Amino acid sequence: MTEQSAPVESHATAHAENHTPTPVRRGPGRPRHADTEERAYRAVLELFGHRGWAGLSLDGVATHAGIGKSSIYLRWKDKRDLLLDALRDLENRYVNPEETEGMSLRDYLVAHAKARANLYLGEHGPAISHLYSAALANPEEFQEIRQERISKGVLSLEDRVDRAVREGELPKDTPTRQFLDAIEGAILIHVLISSPDTLEDLRAKTDDYVTTLVDMQLRGVGASV
Known part of the structure; x- marks a missing residue:
């Protein structure tokens, strides 16, 4: 009886088992950013x-x-x-002035007007300015943005002006929306059409401009300033 010999490994098989292929090193992809x-x-x-x-x-x-x-x-x-x-x-990062106890309507409106002007003159002022024209040209796409971002600030001011009417700070027949439109619209137009030597120059003059604007609108509806 002839003894069966064990199978002989081929050279290729032995080489494959004894030499593990070196993994291919891939170049780094775009790194993930925490921010x-x-x-x-x-x-x-x-x-x-x-x-x-x-x-x-x-x-x-x-x-x-x-x-x-x-x-x-x-x-x-x-x-x-x-x-x-x-x-x-x-x-959320934009500092929106809060009403303090005993704060007059005039001071409240001036604080908001200054903050609005600083927003237009800030880093993202061009985006905020484009927001209004884009919302008008694309009503469906901007419906939620209009409700949340554009109307929200004006509505908060409306509540304060309505309260001023109820409490006698403003005459009973004060047209709230038109009163605020005159302030909000004037600030935007002022920033868009002014052509100072520098942006810093416009910022420096804006506080005086908005204070005069608010006082003028208050006098226009018969309120004391």
């Missing part, structure tokens, strides 16, 4: 301020912010949602 949302918010406001609604895209935001496109698309389904979140974040 992805912050970078995206800044980028979308900058692009919206310079290019408007038509020139805004999620791909453009990703490139401008230096963020991977997948990071953008995982968080926001479209540019409207990203812009809305960026505006919410801006409002």
Whole structure:
């Protein structure tokens, strides 16, 4: 009886078992950023301020912010949602003057007018200015943004003016909306059409401008200043 010999490993098989292939080292991908949302918010406001609604895209935001496109698309389904979140974040960081006990209507309106002017003259002023024209041209896309961001500030002022009417700070026949429109609109127009030598020069003159504006509107409705 002939003894069966064990199978002989081929040279190729032995080589494969004794030599584990070296893993292929891939080049580093785009690094993940802990501040992805912050970078995206800044980028979308900058692009919206310079290019408007038509020139805004999620791909453009990703490139401008230096963020991977997948990071953008995982968080926001479209540019409207990203812009809305960026505006919410801006409002949270925006110092909105609070009414203190015993604060007069005049001082309250002046504080808000100065804050509004500083917002227009700030880093994201161009985006805020574009917001109004974009909301008018794109009513469906901007319906939620209009309700949350544009109307909210004016409505808070309306409540204070209505209270002033009830408490006798303003005459009973004061047209609240027109009264506030005159202040809000004048500030925006002032910032848009003024052409000072420098932005700092315009900022320096704005406090006096808005104070005079508020006093003029109060006198116009018959309130004492």
